[in-house]
């Protein structure tokens with residue numbers, strides 16, 4: 001979310017002074033979205049230049065004393081933005097997928113331990129979000145919804161890890177030599193690598209791997 | 214340096230089912246401590262030994278080797294009658310198939326364990342209704358199990374397990390048939406009972422969102438505890454604002 005659309009959203013509720021917008025913005029998003037409050041006045045200036053908001057009052061002031069209102073173009077822009085799906089085509093967990101795929105190929109790496117390290121980290125994060133939800137005022141909808149979104153996102157990653165773990169375990173079990181019936185009931189010692197028994201798989205994702213940032 | 218024993222302690226517990234070819238090592242050398250007021254979640258793949266761990270911690274089954282202590286007392290040295298009392302008064306169970314008694318209403322299912330314990334029928338009913346109320350079932354108290362939805366039956370089972378100041382609640386997938394809002398209500402209730410009534414809970418779940426209500430999460434795999442979460446310093450760290458560039 002941009003400061004730009006946050007301003008349009010606040011102004012859609014009625015005209016407001018720059019200073020008040022800044023305070024509102026801080027109060028509503030400070031907890032949940034990491035947006036820069038310092039950008040409020042410059043953003044308002046640009047919105048005015050683009051004809052999406054209009055102002056009156058102290059012409060040359062910093063914006064704090066000006067009264068802003070949303071224009072028709074601004075309202076249209078806000079509506080379009082609300083309906084435009086964000087870009088989800090590049091999942092944020094690329095790096096995690098890559099690490100698990102690489103772990104499959106690194107001799108001596110225990111994939112299940114690699115997976116568990118990530119699983120634990122994610123679940124610990126989820127515990128922290130859940131504590132925030134537990135302590136939150138149930139009437140604070142924006143906090144509750146934002147925390148839920150975060151929890152569902154992390155949960156999806158954990159489920160991917162669980163599925164990967166199970167898939168790898170099945171493939172390794174199938175690949176285990178048939179003359180060791182004990183292998184079916186006796187779990188491998190925790191530090192044994194599963195790599196040896198895995199067919200070498202080409203790292204087909206190489207092309208798609210992006211270095212983020 | 215504790216000044217009181219943990220409420221539940223498993224010491225090097227192993228459990229083997231069957232013999233010879235049919236032998237299954239369901240648990241290997243599992244040690245686990247749950248303190249008073251603590252809520253512990255157990256996560257792990259299907260068949261990893263979660264239910265086995267719970268039935269052994271709940272004294273419903275004996276370990277093949279190792280020790281189980283409840284309130285510092287070893288179960289092995291406990292007379293049968295004392296064990297039975299423990300199961301009736303101290304421990305509440307929510308099973309994977311939450312067996313309610315079909316001939317009793319929801320309220321009667323919840324109040325029965327209290328009455329068995331010697332509470333008057335009137336008092337037990339009041340407590341039962343309060344527990345049902347807390348789980349959004351105030352309008353279902355007079356329904357029989359076959360008149361309830363799967364998720365409602367599950368919540369009745371949870372009310373029954375938590376009613377009457379139980380010290381230890383053991384729950385196996387307590388939110389299996391519940392949608393996320395009701396699942397959350399169950400976990401919220403269990404966690405607040407741990408904090409406010411000094412209850413201890415061990416909850417088995419495969420759902421990370423539900424597990425995240427616990428104070429500590431234990432990961433089990435092939436009958437062994439492989440890892441556990443480390444409590445966070447404070448959740449506030451997540452809410453510090455990093456300005457975007």
Ligand SMILES: Nc1ncnc2c1ncn2[C@@H]1O[C@H](COP(=O)(O)OP(=O)(O)OP(=O)(O)O)[C@@H](O)[C@H]1O
Pocket residue numbers: 230231237238239257258259260261262263264265266
């Ligand atoms: N009474 C029994 N006799 C023989 N084997 C058993 C018995 N109970 C459980 N097992 C076996 O012990 C292992 C652990 O079972 P358990 O029920 O504890 O798994 P779980 O982690 O609860 O799985 P799920 O998530 O599917 O409920 C499984 O391989 C199971 O087949």
Ligand SMILES: [Mg+2]
Pocket residue numbers: 263264265309385
């Ligand atoms: Mg089970």
